[in-house]
Amino acid sequence: MGTQFTCPQCGSKTYRQEYLAGIPIARTSDPETSHEAATEITASGKRQTNCDKMLDLVRRFQGSTSGELGERITMNGHWKRLSDLIKQGKIHTGKPRKYKSHYQNTYYLNGP
Numbered sequence: 765m766g767t768q769f770t771c772p773q774c775g776s777k778t779y780r781q782e783y784l785a786g787i788p789i790a791r792t793s794d795p796e797t798s799h800e801a802a803t804e805i806t807a808s809g810k811r812q813t814n815c816d817k818m819l820d821l822v823r824r825f826q827g828s829t830s831g832e833l834g835e836r837i838t839m840n841g842h843w844k845r846l847s848d849l850i851k852q853g854k855i856h857t858g859k860p861r862k863y864k865s866h867y868q869n870t871y872y873l874n875g876p
Contacts, residue, residue: 787851789844811848818845822855822871829861829868846871 789811790802805811821833830843839845849855857869 787848789848811845814839814842814845815848815852818842819849819854819873822846822849823873826872827858827870829863829870831863831868833871 788802789806790798817837817839818833821836822828825833825836830846833846834842846855850857854874855871856874858872860867860869862868
C-alpha cells in the first residue's frame with residue numbers, strides 16, 4: 765500500500781505511493797467517448813503534466829482549498845488532478861474550511 769506517515773501540518777495519517785497508470789478517470793458507466801478521452805489524456809502525458817502543475821501549487825500553498833488553488837492556475841478541471849494526486853498518495857486532504865459560500869477540503873503534501 766505504500767509508506768505510512770503523519771502529516772506535520774494537519775496531523776493526519778496517510779500513505780504515499782508512486783504511480784499514475786492504472787488510476788481510472790472515467791467511470792464504467794460513462795460513454796465510450798469518455799473512456800477514449802481518458803486514454804488519450806493519459807497516453808499523451810497531459811494528465812501527468814497537469815498533475816505536476818497541481819502538485820507544485822499544493823507544495824507552494826499547503827493548506828489551500830481547491831477553490832484557492834484554482835484561482836492560481838488556468839486549468840479546466842484542476843480538481844480532477846487533485847483527485848489523481850490523492851490516489852497516487854502524493855497529497856492528502858486536511859480539515860475543510862470555508863471558501864466563499866461553502867466548505868472545501870484543504871490539501872497538503874505527503875511525506876518528506
